[in-house]
Amino acid sequence: xxxxxxxxxxxxxxxxxxxxxxxxxxxxxxxxxxxxxxxxxxxxxxxxxxxxxxxxxxxxxxxxxxxxxxxxxxxxxxxxxxxxxxxxxxxxxxxxxxxxxxxxxxxxxxxxxxxxxxxxxxxxxxxxxxxxxxxxxxxxxxxx
Amino acid sequence: xxxxxxxxxxxxxxxxxxxxxxxxxxxxxxxxxxxxxxxxxxxxxxxxxxxxxxxxxxxxxxxxxxxxxxxxxxxxxxxxxxxxxxxxxxxxxxxxxxxxxxxxxxxxxxxxxxxxxxxxxxxxxxxxxxxxxxxxxxxxxxxx
DNA sequence: TGAAATAAGGACATGTTAGTCTTTATTTTT
DNA sequence: AAAAATAAAGACTAACATGTCCTTATTTCA
Ligand code: FES
Ligand code: FES
Numbered sequence: 001x002x003x004x005x006x007x008x009x010x011x012x013x014x015x016x017x018x019x020x021x022x023x024x025x026x027x028x029x030x031x032x033x034x035x036x037x038x039x040x041x042x043x044x045x046x047x048x049x050x051x052x053x054x055x056x057x058x059x060x061x062x063x064x065x066x067x068x069x070x071x072x073x074x075x076x077x078x079x080x081x082x083x084x085x086x087x088x089x090x091x092x093x094x095x096x097x098x099x100x101x102x103x104x105x106x107x108x109x110x111x112x113x114x115x116x117x118x119x120x121x122x123x124x125x126x127x128x129x130x131x132x133x134x135x136x137x138x139x140x141x142x143x144x
Numbered sequence: 145x146x147x148x149x150x151x152x153x154x155x156x157x158x159x160x161x162x163x164x165x166x167x168x169x170x171x172x173x174x175x176x177x178x179x180x181x182x183x184x185x186x187x188x189x190x191x192x193x194x195x196x197x198x199x200x201x202x203x204x205x206x207x208x209x210x211x212x213x214x215x216x217x218x219x220x221x222x223x224x225x226x227x228x229x230x231x232x233x234x235x236x237x238x239x240x241x242x243x244x245x246x247x248x249x250x251x252x253x254x255x256x257x258x259x260x261x262x263x264x265x266x267x268x269x270x271x272x273x274x275x276x277x278x279x280x281x282x283x284x285x286x287x288x
Numbered sequence: 289t290g291a292a293a294t295a296a297g298g299a300c301a302t303g304t305t306a307g308t309c310t311t312t313a314t315t316t317t318t
Numbered sequence: 319a320a321a322a323a324t325a326a327a328g329a330c331t332a333a334c335a336t337g338t339c340c341t342t343a344t345t346t347c348a
Contacts, residue, residue: 001145001233004306007240014251027324041307047326060315061323077252089145096151098288107158107275107284108221111266115259122255131251140251144242148336171294185337191296204345205293 006084008037009045010131011142013080016055016065017072017132025064036143045084052083072129081123090120150228152181153189154275155286157224160199160209161216161276169208180287189228196227216273225267234264 002010012031019026028046032039046065050057054075055065067075081089093100094112102109134140146154156175163170172190176183190209194201198219199209211219225233237244238256246253278284 001236001238002240004240007238010252011239011250029324038307040309043325044307044327050325057325058315059313059323059325061317063315063324065325092145094145094151095155095286096146096148097285104288105284106155106286107278108154108270109284111270115262115266118259118262122259126252126255134251140249140253141241142239142250144248173294182337184339187295188297188337194295201295202345203293203295203343206346207294207344209295 001089002081003085005041005045006081008035008042009049009080009084010077011035011037012042012046012065013049013055013067013075013128014131014135015142017067017128018135020067021069021072021132021136025058025062025066027064031065034142048083049080052079054079054083067128072132073127075128076124077122077126077128077131078120078124090116090123145233146225147229149185149189150225152179152186153193153224153228154221155179155181156186156190156209157193157199157211157272158275158279159286161211161272162279164211164216165213165276165280169202169206169210171208175209178286192227193224196223198223198227211272216276217271219272220268221266221270221272221275222264222268234260234267 012035015031015035016026028039028043031037031046032042035042046055046057049055050065055067057063057065081087091100093106094108094116095106097104097106100106100109100113131140135142156179159175159179160170172183172187175181175190176186179186190199190201193199194209199211201207201209225231235244237250238252238260239250241248241250244250244253244257275284279286
């Protein structure tokens with residue numbers, strides 16, 4: 001569904017968000033540890049998120065990553081997915097035809113499209129704040 | 145979503161089914177052409193489908209692949225997916241946690257699970273016959 | 289019986305995703 | 319000013335998915 005890079009990106013962003021509501025920045029090292037992801041590889045994806053403006057980064061001692069808390073309800077999961085995996089998840093033909101279209105549909109199109117649309121809807125309508133609240137309340141988890 | 149191998153497998157199976165209702169066997173070469181998939185690679189996936197009992201194969205001149213028409217409503221897309229990709233599509237955690245569970249859910253679990261369930265349902269409830277009818281009536285397509 | 293047509297099988301090649309390592313740039317602390 | 323702590327960047331490696339090629343086995347047909 002999502003690439004490994006994208007899974008790490010979403011987990012990391014949620015963790016950064018949870019720390020940011022406490023007014024704290026989080027280092028790459030801490031993120032990798034708390035999200036159980038490979039450090040150097042996670043660094044790459046965080047760079048992309050930073051360039052996309054989803055997270056903020058600060059170099060130097062006491063640096064790290066953070067997110068403006070006032071933005072957390074405006075940031076949607078779809079933005080993270082778009083930054084890392086692009087939008088082909090919602091556009092690709094389920095059976096691998098060059099393009100998915102109503103004019104020239106594959107045999108699975110009619111059944112598949114609504115499900116894919118549902119996926120797109122939840123991803124576009126779920127905010128970072130939505131995902132973070134469960135984590136801070138202890139009802140959801142980012143690693144084993 | 146599905147691997148390339150699985151996409152080819154589903155397309156090929158639908159094409160074989162369409163030919164089988166006319167009582168004809170189809171050669172690998174013809175399948176690859178009509179489904180627009182790489183010959184040798186498609187051969188591999190057809191071997192798996194054959195070993196899984198989803199399609200029948202016959203060697204030699206006038207050989208090829210076919211499907212018992214009386215089975216076509218009993219064969220579900222899920223069987224093809226299972227034979228090629230396994231069932232992780234319906235079981236994997238969307239954010240890459242080791243396992244997806246209600247006891248230890250990731251932040252996306254509650255929203256993601258129903259969509260994944262819908263996908264599983266359509267895949268398990270759609271038969272080969274369902275997908276083949278649109279092809280023979282000309283309303284759906286297997287290649288550009 | 290020999291040739292042709294087919295699928296099966298396995299070794300190899302290529303491409304993409306995932307991941308590591310090392311160096312550089314920036315900031316804070318001492 | 320020097321040292322320490324951090325992110326950024328790029329080259330490299332590993333694993334896996336995708337795809338090709340060649341040989342073998344089986345069947346039909348002339
Ligand atoms: S054409 Fe295949 S999913 Fe739309
Ligand atoms: S635990 Fe992540 S989708 Fe179920």
